[in-house]
Amino acid sequence: NAGVTQTPKFQVLKTGQSMTLQCAQDMNHEYMSWYRQDPGMGLRLIHYSVGAGITDQGEVPNGYNVSRSTTEDFPLRLLSAAPSQTSVYFCASTLLRRASSPLHFGNGTRLTVT
Amino acid sequence: EDKVVQSPLSLVVHEGDTVTLNCSYEVTNFRSLLWYKQEKKAPTFLFMLTSSGIEKKSGRLSSILDKKELFSILNITATQTGDSAVYLCAGVTNSNSGYALNFGKGTSLLVTP
Secondary structure (H helix, E strand, C coil): CCEEECCCEEECCCCCCCCCEEEEEECCCCEEEEEEEEEEEEEEEEEEEEEEEEEEECCCCCCCEEEECCEEEEEEEEEECHHHCEEEEEEEEEEEEEECCCCCCCEEEEEEEE | CCEEEEEEEEEEEECCEEEEEEEEECCCCCCEEEEEEEECCCEEEEEEEEECCCCCECEEEEEEEECCCCEEEEEECCHHHHHEEEEEEEEEECCCCCCCEHHHHHHHEEEEE
């Protein structure tokens, strides 16, 4: 029962470096999303996808890219990291075709940009 | 613009107390309301509410939705220190993509021995 798997758990980057946060789910969920969580700001949606080949922007998309080449994977790319991107990142997914399916979260990635 | 507001933002109680956490929402094309508990890791799912007046219950936790007043409460009875966490409420809507979710900022609950 893997659920939603995020890697890495922790990452430190220097300003300007790039990296990819990985997210995979094994529940055949159509919907996948990325959130960032900052103190006092709650969970804010970065990007989301309703199926392979389909992505869209959320509330705070700037500085991040996503792609969805398979149903299982939804990586989040930081092309040129900035200190403002220091945050905890959560990937989450759900089954759209079942109204009773809640959002399932990964364990998070704590990113620090120096 | 869809909006979810939780109150209070933080709360400190003694073990054994009963607490009520509030969530008001203004969302279009309402689909459901979700409650999550977040300790020092990922949010864990508590309840999904879709119908007014039907209480969901799990042990000492219960929740109810009022769709007319656009309001939900989460009750915790006989609180324990293990209930200390941030409780998140989210309104789910049917958008063009089929799904959109707005989180409140959360209520931080501290239960002291």
